[in-house]
Amino acid sequence: MKAMPWYTLLPAASEYMIEHGWTKCYSTLNQFNWFLCFLYIAVYLFLVEFGIYWVHKELHDIKFLYNHLHVTHHLYNKQNTLSPFAGLAFHPLDGILQALPHVIALFIVPIHLRTHLGLLFFEGLWTTSIHDCIHGNIWPIMGAGYHTIHHTTYKHNYGHYTIWMDWMFGSLRIPLAKETHFKEKAK
Template identity: 75%
Template sequence: MVYLVSVEFMIYWVHRELHDIKPLYKYLHATHHIYNKQNTLSPFAGLAFHPLDGVLQALPHVIALFLVPMHFKTHIFLVFLELLWTVNIHDCINAKLWPVMGAGYHTVHHITYCHNYGHFTIWMDWMFGTLCYPTDDDESKNM
């Protein structure tokens, strides 16, 4: 649990700073956000990152290893789950399973650019005031 909470916290802040620091957004994260419209937001958007953006967002997994040492195979397994999760939150299918950061919440992020920076859950967005709930209308536009 310490590992997952640490990763969630760090990814939230890395992702938020990739938006708030304009040069980081312009030169790194904007590549990912070209996939924002109904016809382009797809699981493939979850893999479309500038290489340095990918490194910055993967760094929390490495840092968390210093907090919670674990077997190498366990770490690789969790990083693989990370890949599956990243694809999942870009598939425009929202299961509405609170407090999970489903595709509905992440689609709002792709529409507004200033909400729902969290990764696995919406807790960090709730704690830091950036949570925006998806509406049924938002979801029907993105299916």
């Protein structure tokens, strides 16, 4: 919880950049095109997925970053200690690094301000849900079953919303039925 105030630095900086017109984020709907709107949202989400995958993977692969930043998040590594709180338990710099793809995407893709803010809100819900150990098994979504594997092996399932990046870059491990739920004995 001590890191939470630090998490506000990146959204505050991105809001400043948006308000000063430095990004491609817009707030009016002068000539609205539904096709382009959905295309830009898809591109934005792809860039975020790609960026978070690589930041997350490097936080594991570069031992200095893991030992000084990402280890805080992985204190919750066993199925009996993994909880939705783990979705918020980050070193401040780790949280900022993993949120950075959202800001970078603003410089590349035109997206409406409310869409961007809605996706940031969804981000908070998402990071909580992938740590709740309840796996809905909806392909190609990176559900809690996939992310629980990440917390127990450290070298699989770095993706964020989907399994695409892990599949493309060879780090995907599909959960077996027995891995997606707590063991009955643990109750």
